[in-house]
Structure formats: structure tokens, C-alpha cells
Amino acid sequence: MAPATSTPTNASTRTKARAAVPFRFFDLRVVRRERLGPTMVRVTFGGGLDDLTTGGRDQRIKLFLPHAGQAAPVVPTESGDQWFAQWRAMDPAVRGIMRSYTVSEQRREPPELDIDFALHGDNGPASRWAARARPGDRVTVLAPVVEDNAGIDFRPPAQTQWILLSADETAQPAVAGILAWLPAGVPVRAWIEVATPGDIRTLPMRADAEVTWLVREGATGRRTNLVVDAVRAAVLPSGTPYVWIAGEAGAVRALRRHLVCGRGFDRRQVTFTGYWRLGATDEELVAEAVSGTTPREND
Numbered sequence: 001m002a003p004a005t006s007t008p009t010n011a012s013t014r015t016k017a018r019a020a021v022p023f024r025f026f027d028l029r030v031v032r033r034e035r036l037g038p039t040m041v042r043v044t045f046g047g048g049l050d051d052l053t054t055g056g057r058d059q060r061i062k063l064f065l066p067h068a069g070q071a072a073p074v075v076p077t078e079s080g081d082q083w084f085a086q087w088r089a090m091d092p093a094v095r096g097i098m099r100s101y102t103v104s105e106q107r108r109e110p111p112e113l114d115i116d117f118a119l120h121g122d123n124g125p126a127s128r129w130a131a132r133a134r135p136g137d138r139v140t141v142l143a144p145v146v147e148d149n150a151g152i153d154f155r156p157p158a159q160t161q162w163i164l165l166s167a168d169e170t171a172q173p174a175v176a177g178i179l180a181w182l183p184a185g186v187p188v189r190a191w192i193e194v195a196t197p198g199d200i201r202t203l204p205m206r207a208d209a210e211v212t213w214l215v216r217e218g219a220t221g222r223r224t225n226l227v228v229d230a231v232r233a234a235v236l237p238s239g240t241p242y243v244w245i246a247g248e249a250g251a252v253r254a255l256r257r258h259l260v261c262g263r264g265f266d267r268r269q270v271t272f273t274g275y276w277r278l279g280a281t282d283e284e285l286v287a288e289a290v291s292g293t294t295p296r297e298n299d
């Protein structure tokens with residue numbers, strides 16, 4: 001689903017209104033690529049980061065990649081509310097390949113932005129691109145210019161007494177961002193599923209978090225019950241929870257069902273997002289979301 005953006009209502013006030021637009025396109029270049037584990041790679045971007053401002057936590061952005069033979073992705077000229085309609089109207093063989101990713105880290109000195117990619121082979125243009133990214137490669141991102149923006153879903157209500165996080169490797173960068181953002185003393189139980197033991201990482205945090213890593217041990221691209229089984233077997237803290245779940249859509253749905261139907265959690269306290277779905281490309285998920293047949297993010 002496209003992130004919400006606001007559009008200037010009056011073209012004559014374009015400059016003034018632009019400051020109020022919370023998202024815009026940024027043309028970036030790869031600075032370096034670093035292996036984080038057997039199936040995870042960090043790509044660091046620089047170039048025109050200008051006023052790009054993330055709000056941390058699970059900050060999502062849209063990444064646009066070029067097609068083979070293009071030097072840079074072709075993106076809409078409009079970054080207000082019309083960008084998505086403009087992108088959809090463009091020739092799919094020409095318009096930039098659009099994917100959702102999480103900002104892993106943003107630094108100011110020097111201006112750099114990290115995205116951590118879960119590699120699943122050549123089965124998908126983003127995974128294929130990330131595995132081969134080289135310094136100088138060009139991408140475009142649609143990203144926020146204000147800290148508090150609609151690309152952040154992790155928003156625990158004031159009455160929250162403890163937090164449950166669940167992720168696979170695609171949402172592990174978001175969990176890392178959430179843990180880095182939470183203040184000291186907040187009780188957190190987190191379950192993270194990864195492909196191999198080498199993909200387990202140390203996550204900097206101040207929160208009082210117990211992180212359980214679940215290793216799938218085998219090929220990527222499988223749906224497992226690892227997380228739902230682990231949470232089902234766990235003794236959870238008492239008090240008012242706030243739940244954030246992301247990963248493969250079927251696994252996310254299964255865990256949400258267990259928490260809401262099996263454990264009686266209030267569904268309003270469960271934020272859940274299918275980051276990808278087994279057997280469906282992101283183009284297919286976007287088409288479903290547009291036609292209204294399948295809710296994509298936080299229905």
C-alpha cells in the first residue's frame with residue numbers, strides 16, 4: 001500500500017506547501033555493501049539525502065530500482081498524493097521497480113542511510129539487486145522529510161504495560177529499530193525468525209527485552225510455525241500488552257489469530273503487517289491492495 005502523502009492544494013503556493021509534504025523522492029547512490037550474515041546484506045546509500053528525516057522504529061520507505069539496461073529508475077515527477085496514480089499509469093516495463101523497505105539507520109556525518117536486505121536468491125528483483133549492488137549504483141527512494149510521519153506503524157498506546165514483538169528476517173531491521181528507540185525499563189518479549197544461525201545479531205537496546213531467536217535452518221521461502229509455536233508455549237507477562245507483528249503474511253495472520261482468538265488480546269492493541277507473501281510478488285500484492293481484495297498493511 002502506498003504511504004500517505006499530502007498534496008499542495010494550490011499550485012501557486014507550491015514552495016510553501018512543499019515544506020508541509022511529509023514524503024518526497026530522493027535520488028541516491030550506493031556507497032557500500034556489507035554482509036551481515038549468510039542471508040542478510042546491508043546496503044549503505046549516500047548522495048542526495050538532503051532533508052530526508054526518519055522517525056526511527058519501523059520507518060518504512062519505498063525503494064525504486066532500475067530495470068536491466070536503465071542507469072537509474074524512472075519515477076513519477078509528483079511526490080504529493082498523486083505520485084502513486086502517476087506511477088501506476090506508467091509502463092510497467094519502464095517505471096521503477098517499487099518495493100517497501102525499512103530504514104535501518106540514518107547518519108548525518110557523513111549523510112548516509114542503511115537498508116538491510118533479506119536475500120532470497122534471484123527470485124525477485126530487489127533480492128537480486130541487493131546481492132549485486134555496487135558503489136555508484138543508482139536508486140530512488142520515496143521517504144519522509146518529517147520525523148512524525150505515516151510510514152511508522154509502531155505506536156504503543158499510553159496504557160501499554162509490556163510489548164510483544166514478532167518478526168522474520170524481513171522485519172528484523174524494524175525490530176532492531178524499535179528496540180533501539182524504546183526507553184530503558186520497558187518490558188519486551190521478542191521472537192525473531194531467521195534463516196541460519198549466522199544471521200543472529202546483537203541488537204543494541206535500553207529496554208528490558210528478552211529476545212528469542214528462532215532458526216529456520218534451511219531454504220528461505222518457506223512458511224513455518226516456528227514463531228506461533230514458540231509464542232503459544234510461552235508464559236507471557238501480565239498487564240496490558242501492545243503487540244507488533246510483521247513478516248510473511250500467512251505466519252503473521254496465524255500469530256495474530258492465536259493472540260486475539262486464543263489468548264483474548266484486544267485486537268486494537270495488535271499492529272500487524274504482512275511484509276511479503278509466499279508465492280506472490282510485490283506487484284501482485286500491490287494490485288490486490290489497489291483492487292481491495294486483500295488488505296496489505298494494518299487493515
Ligand SMILES: Cc1cc2nc3c(=O)[nH]c(=O)nc-3n(C[C@H](O)[C@H](O)[C@H](O)COP(=O)(O)OP(=O)(O)OC[C@H]3O[C@@H](n4cnc5c(N)ncnc54)[C@H](O)[C@@H]3O)c2cc1C
Nearest residue numbers: 100101102118120124125126127170221275277279280282
Ligand atoms: C513495510 C515493509 C517493510 C519492509 N522492510 C524490509 C526490510 O527492511 N528488509 C527486507 O529484506 N525486506 C523488507 N520488506 C519485505 C520486502 O519488501 C519483500 O520481501 C519484497 O517482496 C522483496 O522483493 P523482491 O523483489 O526480492 O521479491 P518479489 O518480486 O516481491 O517476490 C518474488 C518471490 O519471492 C518471494 N519472496 C519475497 N520476499 C521473500 C523473502 N524475504 N524470503 C523468501 N521469499 C520471498 C515472493 O513470495 C515471490 O514468490 C518489507 C516489506 C514491507 C511491506
